[in-house]
Amino acid sequence: MKALCWHGKNDIRYETVPDPEIEDPRDAIINVSSCAICGSDLHLFHHFMPSMKSGDIVGHEFMGEVMEVGSDVKKLKVGDRVVVPFTITCGECDQCRRGNFSLCERSNRNKAMADKVFGHAGAGLFGYSHLTGGYAGGQAEYVRVPFADETHIQVPDTLTDEQVLFLGDIFPTGWQAAVQCDIEPTDTVVIWGAGPVGQFCVRSAVLLGAQQVVVIDNVPERLSMAQAGGAIPINFDEESVLGRLQELTHGKGPEKCIDAVGLESHVPRSPDSVYDRVKQSLWMENDRAHVLREMIYVCRPGGVLSIPGVYSGMVDKIPMGQLMNKALSVRSGQTHVRRWSDDLVRRIDDGQIDPSFVITHSVSLEDGPEMYNVFRNKQDGCVKVVLKP
Known part of the structure; x- marks a missing residue:
């Protein structure tokens, strides 16, 4: 079969690889009809x-x-048509029974390695390093799905691939990020990052009834898409984030803040971003934490910080004094996809939201390596890429 394979930094190749096979009686093999490039795939790419x-x-x-x-x-x-969550779940362990599917205790085949890094391993993930189980990913013609009875979302034939594909990751990720905020009707919800996950954070916060939703980015196409979804845009290249948020919240600060950027956050003229990039280049720091620091600083006392953005390791200069003295709550985690998927399928089917709005490019799988660069460089108005094997 054909698949996209990682060969090092900035090196994704379209190659012929062996077809997957049933390895366990609980497996299924999926003939992939659609797949996508995710923002967190860029963390692998880089x-x-x-x-x-x-x-x-x-x-x-x-x-x-x-x-x-x-x-x-x-x-x-x-013959069943399914979306496959990025998290592999057994459905039987204590965490799965609690609905904490991204913390499945059985699906990570390299649990001992992950235990050393994180203290306790999370679930196995498709196509996301050997730290999360070393499972082959879905940018391929066929995929082996372990624990298939639990690791799937059955979707109606009345809905297109483009409407349901994102149920496997970015839609429930944005939804969980918003739900974790415990949104009240009087809340201002601010989202850092207007990439694909940020776009679903915007629409989720609107659906959950926030008084106003604000999104921060510097890519005009992304900001326009978020504005069309109900957000007030802030372009950090053109205006002061702190000043604009003070104005929008009458000096009180937003109640709820969402980090939809993660470990590669960077504002070129910000001193802490320069500091992070230097330390990261010297392997003295894993992740860049500009967004986390800014959220802690601007959030209203007693507020909530929700972190769907992916982080991989250590970050420096986190203002813990501000976090503690402002009594801020922090909620984070990989997405518990199956906890939300039934409700989100219903919302799509009812016409409350059409997730296909986020797609800007649809190309063949063969064009995937080129589209990684287009997506990374935000060229040609690219927000979300769908690949067709």
Whole structure:
């Protein structure tokens, strides 16, 4: 089969690789109809995530048709159309029973390695390094899905791929980020980053009834898309973020802040961003934390910081004194996709939201390596790329 494979920093290749096979009676094989490039894939592309190996198949947003099932698979049959969550879940461990699916205790095949890094391993993830299990990703013609009875979302044939594909990651990620804010009708919700996840944070905060939603970025196409979804845009290249937020909240600060950027945040003229880039280049710091620092500074006392943006390791200069003295709550985590998916399918089917709004480019899988560069460089108005195997 054909797949997109990682071979080092800024090196994704379209290659022929062996077809996946049933390895466990609980497996299924999916014939991929659509997949996507995610913002967190760029962390692999830039080689900020450890434990990648040359030839690893990347990608964790994908869907398709079931073409083969193992002998112990009971809920799926050949021909079923499914979206596959990026988190692999057994459905039986203590965390899965609690609905904490991204913390599944059984699906990470490299649990001992992850335990050393994180204290306790999270779930296995598709196409996202050997630290998360070393599973082949979904930017491919076919994918093996472990624990297939639990690791799938069955979708109606009345909805297109473009409407449901993002149920596997960015839609529930934006939704969880907003839900974690405990949004009240009087709240101002501010979202740092207007990439694909930020776009779904905007629409989720609007659906959940925030009084006003603000988004911060410097890419005009992204800001326009967020504004069309109900957000007030702030271009940090053209105006003061702090001054504008003071104005919008009458000097009180926003109640709820969402970091939809993660470890690669950078504002060129900001001294702390320069500091982070230097330390990161010298391998003295893993992640860049400008957004975290700014959220802690501007958030109203007693407010909530929600962090869907991906972080990989250590960050410096976090203002813990401000965080503690302002009594801020921090909520984070990889997305518990299956906790939200049934409700989100219903909302799509009811017409409350059409997730296809975020797609700006749809190309063949063969064009994937080129589109990684287009997406990374934000060229041609690129916000979200869908790939067709």
